[in-house]
Amino acid sequence: MADFTLGKIFPLLMGQSNLWQSIAVEPAADAIEVDDSLVLGSVLLSLVAIYFAAKLGSEICARINLPPVLGELVGGVLVGVSALRLLVFPESGSDGTDSLIMQFLERTGGLSEAQVPLLFQTQSEVIAVLAELGVIVLLFEIGLESDLKQLMSVGTQAIVVACVGVVVPFAAGTAGLMFFFGIPAVPAIFAGAALTATSIGITSRVLSEMGRLTSKEGQIILGAAVIDDVLGIIVLAVVASLAKTGEVDVTNVIVLIVSATAFLLGAILLGRIFNEAFITVVSWLKTRGGIIIPAFIFAFVMAYLGAALHLEAILGAFAAGLVLDETDERNELQKLVIPIADLFVPIFFVTVGARTDVSVLNPFIPANQEGLIMSIFLVAVAILGKVVTGASVFGQGSLNRLAIGVGMIPRGEVGLVFLGVGAASGVLSAPLKAAIVVMVILTTFLAPVLLRVVFQSPVEAQAEAQQVDS
Amino acid sequence: MADFTLGKIFPLLMGQSNLWQSIAVEPAADAIEVDDSLVLGSVLLSLVAIYFAAKLGSEICARINLPPVLGELVGGVLVGVSALRLLVFPESGSDGTDSLIMQFLERTGGLSEAQVPLLFQTQSEVIAVLAELGVIVLLFEIGLESDLKQLMSVGTQAIVVACVGVVVPFAAGTAGLMFFFGIPAVPAIFAGAALTATSIGITSRVLSEMGRLTSKEGQIILGAAVIDDVLGIIVLAVVASLAKTGEVDVTNVIVLIVSATAFLLGAILLGRIFNEAFITVVSWLKTRGGIIIPAFIFAFVMAYLGAALHLEAILGAFAAGLVLDETDERNELQKLVIPIADLFVPIFFVTVGARTDVSVLNPFIPANQEGLIMSIFLVAVAILGKVVTGASVFGQGSLNRLAIGVGMIPRGEVGLVFLGVGAASGVLSAPLKAAIVVMVILTTFLAPVLLRVVFQSPVEAQAEAQQVDS
Numbered sequence: 025m026a027d028f029t030l031g032k033i034f035p036l037l038m039g040q041s042n043l044w045q046s047i048a049v050e051p052a053a054d055a056i057e058v059d060d061s062l063v064l065g066s067v068l069l070s071l072v073a074i075y076f077a078a079k080l081g082s083e084i085c086a087r088i089n090l091p092p093v094l095g096e097l098v099g100g101v102l103v104g105v106s107a108l109r110l111l112v113f114p115e116s117g118s119d120g121t122d123s124l125i126m127q128f129l130e131r132t133g134g135l136s137e138a139q140v141p142l143l144f145q146t147q148s149e150v151i152a153v154l155a156e157l158g159v160i161v162l163l164f165e166i167g168l169e170s171d172l173k174q175l176m177s178v179g180t181q182a183i184v185v186a187c188v189g190v191v192v193p194f195a196a197g198t199a200g201l202m203f204f205f206g207i208p209a210v211p212a213i214f215a216g217a218a219l220t221a222t223s224i225g226i227t228s229r230v231l232s233e234m235g236r237l238t239s240k241e242g243q244i245i246l247g248a249a250v251i252d253d254v255l256g257i258i259v260l261a262v263v264a265s266l267a268k269t270g271e272v273d274v275t276n277v278i279v280l281i282v283s284a285t286a287f288l289l290g291a292i293l294l295g296r297i298f299n300e301a302f303i304t305v306v307s308w309l310k311t312r313g314g315i316i317i318p319a320f321i322f323a324f325v326m327a328y329l330g331a332a333l334h335l336e337a338i339l340g341a342f343a344a345g346l347v348l349d350e351t352d353e354r355n356e357l358q359k360l361v362i363p364i365a366d367l368f369v370p371i372f373f374v375t376v377g378a379r380t381d382v383s384v385l386n387p388f389i390p391a392n393q394e395g396l397i398m399s400i401f402l403v404a405v406a407i408l409g410k411v412v413t414g415a416s417v418f419g420q421g422s423l424n425r426l427a428i429g430v431g432m433i434p435r436g437e438v439g440l441v442f443l444g445v446g447a448a449s450g451v452l453s454a455p456l457k458a459a460i461v462v463m464v465i466l467t468t469f470l471a472p473v474l475l476r477v478v479f480q481s482p483v484e485a486q487a488e489a490q491q492v493d494s
Numbered sequence: 495m496a497d498f499t500l501g502k503i504f505p506l507l508m509g510q511s512n513l514w515q516s517i518a519v520e521p522a523a524d525a526i527e528v529d530d531s532l533v534l535g536s537v538l539l540s541l542v543a544i545y546f547a548a549k550l551g552s553e554i555c556a557r558i559n560l561p562p563v564l565g566e567l568v569g570g571v572l573v574g575v576s577a578l579r580l581l582v583f584p585e586s587g588s589d590g591t592d593s594l595i596m597q598f599l600e601r602t603g604g605l606s607e608a609q610v611p612l613l614f615q616t617q618s619e620v621i622a623v624l625a626e627l628g629v630i631v632l633l634f635e636i637g638l639e640s641d642l643k644q645l646m647s648v649g650t651q652a653i654v655v656a657c658v659g660v661v662v663p664f665a666a667g668t669a670g671l672m673f674f675f676g677i678p679a680v681p682a683i684f685a686g687a688a689l690t691a692t693s694i695g696i697t698s699r700v701l702s703e704m705g706r707l708t709s710k711e712g713q714i715i716l717g718a719a720v721i722d723d724v725l726g727i728i729v730l731a732v733v734a735s736l737a738k739t740g741e742v743d744v745t746n747v748i749v750l751i752v753s754a755t756a757f758l759l760g761a762i763l764l765g766r767i768f769n770e771a772f773i774t775v776v777s778w779l780k781t782r783g784g785i786i787i788p789a790f791i792f793a794f795v796m797a798y799l800g801a802a803l804h805l806e807a808i809l810g811a812f813a814a815g816l817v818l819d820e821t822d823e824r825n826e827l828q829k830l831v832i833p834i835a836d837l838f839v840p841i842f843f844v845t846v847g848a849r850t851d852v853s854v855l856n857p858f859i860p861a862n863q864e865g866l867i868m869s870i871f872l873v874a875v876a877i878l879g880k881v882v883t884g885a886s887v888f889g890q891g892s893l894n895r896l897a898i899g900v901g902m903i904p905r906g907e908v909g910l911v912f913l914g915v916g917a918a919s920g921v922l923s924a925p926l927k928a929a930i931v932v933m934v935i936l937t938t939f940l941a942p943v944l945l946r947v948v949f950q951s952p953v954e955a956q957a958e959a960q961q962v963d964s
Contacts, residue, residue: 061801063619064626068798068807075791082781092781133802146619149533153620156534233782311552311562312703313836320837321545328538331531332603337538360833366783367790367834 058143062135066147069125071371073110074151077103077378078370091472093229096370098469100377111378113148120144151375156337158372159225163338164323165365166228166246167345168358169237172295175247175346178240181417182247186222188416189248189432190255193219193409200401201456210267211451217263218435218442218460219406222252223468224338225372226434230472234479241424241479244417245431252432253339254284260442267449283333288343291326295347298322306353315353316360376468384461395458402463407433407470427478434471435464528613532605536617539595541841543580544621547573547848548840561942563699566840568939570847581848583618590614621845626807628842629695633808634793635835636698636716637815638828639707642765645717645816648710651887652717656692658886659718659902660725663689663879670871671926680737681921687733688905688912688930689876692722693938694808695842696904700942704949711894711949714887715901722902723809724754730912737919753803758813761796765817768792776823785823786830846938854931865928872933877903877940897948904941905934 081099082092103110105118110125112118120126120140125147129135135143175182198216201207207215227249231237237246261280265273291298305318323344330340348354383389387396414429443460446452452460551569552562573580575588580595582588590596590610595617599605605613645652668686671677677685697719701707707716731750735743761768775788793814800810818824853859857866884899913930916922922930 060622060626061807064623064807065798065801067623067627068794068801072791072794072798075787075794079779079781079783079787079791083779086781095781149616150620150623152530153534153537156530157537309549309553311549311556311565312832313549313840316833316836317545317549317840321542321549324538324542324545328535328542331535331538337531337534360836362782363786363830363834364837366786366830370783370787 056138056142058135058139058146062129062133062139062143063146063150065133066125066129066143067150069128070111070147070151071154073103073125074100074371074374074378077111078374082370089476091230091233091476093226093233093373094469094472096373097377097380100374101380101382102377103374104378104380106380106382111151111375113152113375113379114145115379116381118144151371154368155372155375158368158370159338160323160327160341161361161365161368162225162229162372163342164327164345165358165361165369166224166232166237167342168348168354168361169232170243170246170346171238171350172292172346174238175243176292178244178247182244183251184416184418185244185248185413185428185432186251186255189222189252189410189413190220190259192412193405194259196409197402197405200405201398204401205398207453207456211446211453211456213263214267214442214446214449214452215402215456215460217256217259218446219402219409219463220252220259221256221435221442222249222410222432223434224249224253224342226468226471227431227475229369229373230475231431234476236479241427241431244423244428248413248428248432250288250339250342253336254288256442257284257335260445263442264445264449267446267451280334284335287330287333287335288339291340291343291347295349298347299349299351302348303351303353315357316364319348319357319361380465382465384458385465391454392458394455396462398455398459399462399466402459403466406435406463406467424478427475430471430474430478433467433474435467526608526612528605528609528616532599532603532609532613533616533620535603536595536599536613537620539598540581540617540621541624543573543595544570544841544844547581548844552840559946561700561703561946563696563703563843564939564942566843567847567850567942570844571850571852572847573844574848574850576850576852581621581845583622583845583849584615585849586851588614621841624838625842625845628838628840629808630793630797630811631831631835631838632695632699632842633812634797634815635828635831635839636694636702636707637812638818638824638831639702640713640716640816641708641820642762642816644708644713646762648714648717652714653721654886654888655714655718655883655898655902656721656725659692659722659880659883660690660729662882663875664729666879667872667875670875671868674871675868677923677926681916681923681926683733684737684912684916684919684922685872685926685930687726687729688916689872689879689933690722690729691726691905691912692719692880692902693904694719694723694812696938696941697901697945699839699843700945701901704946706897706949711897711901714893714898718883718898718902720758720809720812723806724758726912727754727805730915733912734915734919737916737921750804754805757800757803757805758809761810761813761817765819768814768817769819769821772818773821773823785827786834789818789827789831850935852935854928855935861924862928864925866932868925868929869932869936872929873936876905876933876937894948897945900941900944900948903937903944905937 077099078096081095081097081102083095085092085095100111102108105112105116108124109122112123120143123144126135126140126144129143130137130140194216197219198212201212201215202209224246228237228246231242231245236242258277258280261277262272265271265276302318302322306315309318323341326340326344327337328340330343331337348357384392384395386392410432411426411429413432414425414427417423417425417428443457443464447457547569548566551565551567551572553565555562555565570581572578575582575586578594579592582593590613593614596605596610596614599613600607600610664686667689668682671682671685672679694716698707698716701712701715706712728747728750731747732742735741735746772788772792776785779788793811796810796814797807798810800813801807818827854862854865856862880902881896881899883902884895884897887893887895887898913927913934917927
């Protein structure tokens, strides 16, 4: 006998109305379940909080001549775990009872206290995925804005900048922690490795906001950040196996190097084929979404491949945008992606801010003090170790070398992955972990400000004027 | 001592890389957890499957002169629980082990069998929310395309069409089931009530695809569908309390009527204020997303209010779009919403198809036969009971009355909510439940085809020609 219970057919349509909950004949009293309309409601409220925070922050920053992305980060801190607690995540140790949105739904939406942890978990998962889609859309858009040929023309400089930006902070950080602070070798190596990363997300967004993404400096920074991301993944594989077994798992490292190289080179070499296939497909399609849907199928497949090859989803999305050549279809696509990015990208930056527990910066909490002293050293190395990379650029005329160095400063993603692996391995002491967190926070939040300053320095303004003349 | 464990700060950034899983020093062997990169990977693969199904289906339909939305529904059936099982949902009784995407991730992505149910649950929740956001975006866009004044000018006709479309199928269905099939009164009333609904989503999308949304017929259908949705919610409250206690809970019904009226009238009356506030805010904003973000804050707040008042989120989103007057800002907004809708809306229609178990239509399964015979009657009443509504339109000249009636046919949402409440109350027999499901499937999938036919009938083509002349 076929089973025709309610849920078997079209349950979405039912879930979509909250009738089902409000007038249901048999409320499920025994098992804890959460109605779909509560999930939707909590996601809608979270998105409203995110968009308010994003616009408030970015508009204020725009008016005081700071990059809007900084405003989104700070707006996120404001609504997040450190302040208003409108947007909190399970990883902060919360079970949702301290989330203002959950409290609001308890008072107004018929949410019971027993349901809070389950609803909170689901809401957090959905927002987290939306944020990850946000950074995927951002890097796809950055890839579209970038020009593969231009990026290749500064390829050698970008490789040098990336290598110097990995070696100098790693060596200086590790040595300094060992000699000045008496940290043992393995934790010092971990902390040094965490100094090597560069956040493509922050850097590319600021460059794009300032209209500098396609400048020579911008392309060198972007290329170096991409290579840096790959280098960081390889360095992490080395230090992680070092911490685990005391030896380096050479096979794993070689597999990573080969797959990273194959993926990026493969994307570039097959780019022409992808590009022609894209144009052919778009010319076939007659219904709505005829450009945007094939483009996002391509971007999502590449993002998936990037993640599946133990690289990153954002590298795949960037490569997807990059290989689409300048054609009418791509120019049209670039326009269509703008509103999608406007809607998705702030979710990423606001949640980054919301998840950041800035109480670690408070020097009046005694437990913070040892870490804060160490962090002064780490921040100095983190900034100087990247700024010197600008000096390593060769063969280019009147470049703003300072801007290139500053562009490599924000840590973000990979730096925190190092922290995570180090924390899980148990080799990092609490003050050292705190110091790494402070370093990541300060470089991430300061870099947009510094980038804005160095790109508006007199040298740069002069160079710009010359460019306009020529 | 402050706790600086990995997860406490910036966990998103870490989750975003799957390094954490692949090179983690201590794999979590005791507790079942799923890495964030697997969640992202499963969502990306699901979206790719959805977009493939949507484009394949809609392009084929467009070429054989059928509405593309039908192609998205059928494409969904193809990848869903009835066929390829790329996209299945827990409500089908699946624990994910029969999902092709889960099986793929088990073979290639390091997913263990024990993790499958948890990952499957999370992936399904995320896709379900994206689908619900999809229908919210759709109704917001439909609201933007509609003109409040035009809709008000056909308001009386829309109310008459909605009321006739509720009373006729309800009376005919209930009476027929009682007299021809010997069904007792309460289940017959439930089944009759399920015949009253109209799916705004399907109808408005088809009208929009055919460019008929702003025709007089289109506006009457849209207005009647909105009113029908509200009436359906009230009818459900009545029959549900009837099944539960044998009496009608008058207070609940009055609260619903008052809140529904207050919400819709309030939105319309306060529309001018919302509209001016929107224009003022947009003129203040200088950073990216200056139109799209305030618009979506408004749409999401209204959708939340609609759901919170025990109406529907889509009613709120529709009202939000509707009250924004024809201004430069709104025309710009309408353009910006297009790519967002292109990306979100197919997720809704494809998942509707994917969740539909079409095996209930198979007459060779003996258990289906009794239900199928009853469903022939229900489908006939469902179609004829709505087609007659066209005859009730008065005071309008050369209208395509058949098109108005046909536009009210698709059941979708509310019809299934009735089924759900009836199933939970235990009053519906298995064959009757099956018959209601078949009725909903057939009206939902046939209506786009019928609408296309009646809007291209000679009478209509003639009327169109006259319109062009005048």
